[in-house]
Each structure stands twice: as C-alpha cells, then as structure tokens.
Amino acid sequence: MLQKPRSRGRFSSQAEKDRDSGRGGDIRAQRGGVSEETPSTSRGPAGSQETQGTSSQGARRSQAAPAVGPRTQKQLELKVAELVQFLLIKDQKKIPIKRTDILKHVIGDYKDIFPDLLKLAAERLQYVFGYKLVELEPKSNTYILINTLEPVEEDAEVRGDQGTPTTGLLMIVLGLIFMKGNTIKETEVWDFLRRLGVYPTKKHLIFGDPKKLITEDFVRQRYLEYRRIPHTDPVDYEFQWGPRTNLETSKMKVLKFVAKVHNQDPKDWPAQYCEALADEENRARPEPSGPTPSS
Amino acid sequence: MQGSTKRMGIMTDVHRRFLQLLMTHGVLEEWDVKRLQKHCYKVHDSSATVEKLEDFINNINSVLESLYIEIKKGVTEDDGRPIYALVNLATTSISKMATDFAENELDLFRKALELIIDSETGFASSTNILNLVDQLKGKKMRKKEAEHVLQKFVQSKWLIEKEGEFTLHGRAILEMEQYIRETYPDAVKVCNICHGLLIQGQSCETCGIRMHLPCVAKYFQSSPEPRCPHCNDYWPHEIPEVFNPEKEREAGVSKSSKKSLRSRQH
Numbered sequence: 001m002l003q004k005p006r007s008r009g010r011f012s013s014q015a016e017k018d019r020d021s022g023r024g025g026d027i028r029a030q031r032g033g034v035s036e037e038t039p040s041t042s043r044g045p046a047g048s049q050e051t052q053g054t055s056s057q058g059a060r061r062s063q064a065a066p067a068v069g070p071r072t073q074k075q076l077e078l079k080v081a082e083l084v085q086f087l088l089i090k091d092q093k094k095i096p097i098k099r100t101d102i103l104k105h106v107i108g109d110y111k112d113i114f115p116d117l118l119k120l121a122a123e124r125l126q127y128v129f130g131y132k133l134v135e136l137e138p139k140s141n142t143y144i145l146i147n148t149l150e151p152v153e154e155d156a157e158v159r160g161d162q163g164t165p166t167t168g169l170l171m172i173v174l175g176l177i178f179m180k181g182n183t184i185k186e187t188e189v190w191d192f193l194r195r196l197g198v199y200p201t202k203k204h205l206i207f208g209d210p211k212k213l214i215t216e217d218f219v220r221q222r223y224l225e226y227r228r229i230p231h232t233d234p235v236d237y238e239f240q241w242g243p244r245t246n247l248e249t250s251k252m253k254v255l256k257f258v259a260k261v262h263n264q265d266p267k268d269w270p271a272q273y274c275e276a277l278a279d280e281e282n283r284a285r286p287e288p289s290g291p292t293p294s295s
Numbered sequence: 296m297q298g299s300t301k302r303m304g305i306m307t308d309v310h311r312r313f314l315q316l317l318m319t320h321g322v323l324e325e326w327d328v329k330r331l332q333k334h335c336y337k338v339h340d341s342s343a344t345v346e347k348l349e350d351f352i353n354n355i356n357s358v359l360e361s362l363y364i365e366i367k368k369g370v371t372e373d374d375g376r377p378i379y380a381l382v383n384l385a386t387t388s389i390s391k392m393a394t395d396f397a398e399n400e401l402d403l404f405r406k407a408l409e410l411i412i413d414s415e416t417g418f419a420s421s422t423n424i425l426n427l428v429d430q431l432k433g434k435k436m437r438k439k440e441a442e443h444v445l446q447k448f449v450q451s452k453w454l455i456e457k458e459g460e461f462t463l464h465g466r467a468i469l470e471m472e473q474y475i476r477e478t479y480p481d482a483v484k485v486c487n488i489c490h491g492l493l494i495q496g497q498s499c500e501t502c503g504i505r506m507h508l509p510c511v512a513k514y515f516q517s518s519p520e521p522r523c524p525h526c527n528d529y530w531p532h533e534i535p536e537v538f539n540p541e542k543e544r545e546a547g548v549s550k551s552s553k554k555s556l557r558s559r560q561h
C-alpha cells in the first residue's frame with residue numbers, strides 16, 4: 001500500500017542496532033540518509049507531514065517524500081538526546097542559541113513536536129546536568145543555559161577550562177555599571193581600568209585584548225549592552241547590563257562583590273543597596289511562565 | 296519504554312557538579328577523576344562516604360543512557376594509564392570535533408587519521424601529513440598553517456606527538472573507535488588480547504598478531520619466558536611494566552619524566 005521505506009544508511013550507529021534487535025515492526029516511514037557529520041536522525045525535504053494510512057489516492061502534495069507517520073519511542077529519545085547535546089555544545093561558547101538554528105540543525109522534520117522536544121530536553125538538562133534552559137528575553141526566541149548549581153571557588157582547581165567569567169574583568173565592569181546608576185560611558189570605564197593597569201590599546205597578560213573582550217566578546221555573549229551615544233564628538237559609547245547578566249547574577253551579588261573588593265559592607269552604599277534589595281524581591285516572586293515557548 | 300529494564304540511577308547535585316566539571320575536560324586521568332569526585336562530595340555532601348568510583352560512574356551512566364552518552368573508561372596505549380571521557384554513543388563521526396574546528400581542519404585530521412591507521416607503527420610523520428594539504432576540503436591551507444593546526448590537535452588531546460610523528464590520543468580512540476572500525480574496516484588493527492582497536496602496540500614477528508602494550512604487560516606479567524599466545528613463538532619484545540598508580544605516586548615521578556616504553560616495536 002505504501003511505497004517501500006527508503007533506508008539510505010540511517011545515521012544510527014552500531015550501538016543502536018545492537019541495542020535494538022527487534023526492530024522489524026518499527027520500519028514505518030523512516031527517513032534516512034544524513035551526512036556523517038551532523039548528528040541528526042532525519043533530514044528530509046520540508047515537505048508535507050501527512051499521517052500514514054491516507055487513502056490510496058496518495059495525497060501527493062509534496063514532490064517525492066513518503067509520509068512521516070508516527071515516530072517510535074526510540075526516534076523521539078534520540079531526537080531529545082541530539083537536542084540536549086546541541087544545546088550543551090552551543091552554550092559552551094556562551095553564545096545564545098537561536099530557535100532557528102535549533103530547528104535547522106536538530107529538529108528538522110520533527111518540527112511539529114518542537115515544543116514537546118524542547119520541554120523534554122529542558123527537563124533532562126535540569127535533572128541530569130543541573131542546567132536550566134531559559135529564554136534570553138521574552139519572545140526573543142533565543143536561549144541560554146543557566147547553572148542551577150552555585151559555582152564554588154574550588155571548582156577552578158578541578159575544571160578543564162576558564163569557566164564563566166564570574167570574577168575578573170567582567171565582574172569589575174558589571175560592578176562599575178551598577179554603581180554608576182546602571183549605565184556608564186566607555187570613556188569612564190577606561191579611566192577606571194587604566195588605574196588597574198588595563199588599557200584598551202595594550203595587550204594584557206591575563207585578559208589578552210581587553211578592548212575586544214569588553215566591547216565585543218562580552219557583548220556577543222549578552223553580558224553587556226554597548227550602544228553609541230548620539231551626537232557625541234569624539235564618538236562615545238555607553239555600557240549597560242545585558243540580558244544574560246540579569247539571568248546569571250543579580251544586583252545584590254554584584255554589590256557584594258564590589259563591597260568585598262573595597263573591604264566594606266554592601267550597606268555602605270545605601271542607594272545601591274536599596275536598589276539591590278528591590279531587585280531581590282522581584283526575583284523572589286514566582287515566574288509568570290516556564291522557560292519553553294508555547295509554540 | 297523499549298530497551299533496558301535496568302533500574303535507572305539517581306542524580307544528585309554531587310553527580311551533577313561532577314558531570315558539569317568532567318565535561319570541561321576532553322579526557323581525564325583516573326587520579327584526577329577521583330579528585331574531582333571527592334571535590335563534588337565535599338561541596339554538596341561532606342558527611343557522606345565517597346562511593347567507589349566504578350559504582351559512582353555506573354550510576355551516572357545508567358541515567359545518561361537515555362541521552363545516548365556515557366562516561367567511558369579506557370587506557371592509554373603507551374603506558375596503560377586509565378582515562379575517562381564523556382562520549383557520544385549515537386553518532387559515528389568525529390562530530391565532537393566539528394564544533395571546534397573548521398572544515399579544512401577537520402579534513403586535515405581525517406587525513407592524519409587515515410595515515411595513522413594505515414601505518415605499521417601507528418604513527419604518521421609530520422611530513423607525510425603536510426604533503427596532503429593540497430587535497431583538503433574547504434578553504435585552502437598552507438603547510439605552515441597546517442603545522443599550527445596539528446599543534447592545536449595535540450593541545451586539545453586528539454593527537455599525541457612524539458619526535459615529529461603523530462598518533463591518536465587515548466581520547467580520540469575512546470571517542471572514535473566505533474567510527475574508525477566502521478569507516479576503515481579493512482585497515483583497522485585489533486588487539487589479540489582485549490580485541491579493542493589497536494593503534495600502537497607490539498606484534499609477533501612470526502604470525503603477525505598484535506597486542507597493546509598494557510595488554511602485553513598484563514598478559515606476560517608473571518611469565519619468565521613470554522610466548523606468543525597465537526603461535527607460541529618466543530615473544531621478541533621488551534615486556535613493559537603493568538601500570539601501578541600507587542607506585543608512581545610514591546616515587547613522586549612526574550608523568551613526563553617517566554620512562555614510558557617506546558611503542559615502535561613492530
């Protein structure tokens with residue numbers, strides 16, 4: 001009744017074949033054939049997604065593709081696994097993950113169940129790794145992973161990479177911005193950093209290229225916002241906290257950092273302390289919606 | 296759910312922190328893994344007894360199973376050190392490298408991989424690899440640049456360099472064994488003892504069977520007269536010592552100064 005399912009060497013590996021000896025009954029409309037590089041279970045033409053079992057008139061709206069049909073538990077599991085790995089790898093670079101990239105590189109023709117897949121992936125990320133999948137800003141359709149485990153100083157001794165820049169240059173800049181009323185001119189930032197031996201034009205032993213770090217890398221990673229101030233001559237820019245900063249840390253945490261550096265108490269800055277407290281109260285209120293989009 | 300009916304383990308913050316930090320390393324030696332485990336217990340559950348590493352990892356692996364990844368244990372081919380890496384079970388490609396390297400760099404790795412697998416010793420010379428630079432896919436790469444890329448592979452522990460020649464790091468073998476076996480089924484060499492993929496090792500001069508150095512060490516451990524397990528001829532190579540983590544730490548010998556057996560004993 002249906003055309004024979006094509007099996008163009010599905011990406012699925014030996015491991016899957018071994019795991020899964022009684023596969024016979026599951027060969028419904030499986031799409032195979034993927035290049036060896038992308039870990040994807042299927043990448044068919046973005047054709048129609050009619051269910052199987054349509055009448056013999058074979059509603060051929062799309063050119064060549066067989067109908068998708070119900071997917072097996074295993075296929076779904078694999079899809080979620082791919083999605084989890086994709087999110088983990090992308091987040092490692094600290095670049096927010098675009099929904100369009102997820103759809104393009106992982107979801108493919110499982111698009112119809114994208115919200116469910118994302119929800120399952122988010123659950124796994126939380127349960128297994130302790131990462132929370134959140135949208136960078138409401139309706140932005142970009143995501144980041146937030147660590148629900150508190151970073152601990154000793155982590156630095158056992159980890160294999162730099163980790164998130166929770167201390168160091170970024171924290172200093174975040175502190176500067178907050179203490180100056182949530183926005184600061186670039187010229188003021190360099191005035192301050194020069195006193196610490198950090199210059200925009202000079203290579204730094206630890207930070208490398210501080211200008212690039214602050215005006216490009218941290219901005220791309222959404223820790224900072226960097227905007228041109230109009231009508232300034234010479235041109236000046238201003239910095240503010242980016243959306244990732246608000247998700248990963250808080251005004252109170254940054255104030256505590258600043259206080260620690262000065263060997264003082266956060267309360268020594270009453271205006272900022274008040275602001276930080278208000279921010280804490282806001283955060284304590286329950287979230288209006290979950291991290292995953294409602295399609 | 297189809298598949299295993301094994302009881303799935305429980306994840307706690309100890310396990311999560313362990314996984315997070317393990318993932319920051321491409322590959323980790325057993326001693327460092329134990330240190331990492333202790334650290335995680337200290338942070339979250341300092342009163343609890345630290346579980347035996349094998350059980351701890353099996354527990355995590357039973358949870359990771361549904362995500363088609365696992366913490367895999369292997370052994371370095373040159374001196375038998377236990378190593379661990381988080382590997383992907385669902386893809387049979389070099390996809391983990393794909394995120395860190397450009398197309399032409401990945402192709403360079405593939406070329407080096409082929410040369411290594413085809414070689415007698417498990418090593419490919421820098422010269423031979425660099426001569427293939429013109430055949431690479433993607434953006435054109437000069438030899439000078441390729442030298443730099445090879446060093447990147449060494450730094451990120453995909454390749455090991457010894458005297459201008461390159462072989463696979465234990466990490467690459469752990470991650471890519473399946474891919475290698477499927478892609479090069481005829482050229483691939485296998486150890487007569489453990490039946491695992493063999494890149495470096497010793498071979499019998501009479502019948503040609505091969506064995507990993509650590510497998511040789513274990514197999515001939517208490518033999519006064521080592522003989523080939525296949526053809527019984529006298530085994531002509533120096534028998535390495537079995538890796539002993541306690542001994543090494545006592546002696547305070549650093550990894551780099553330790554006299555590791557040369558693996559060119561084919």
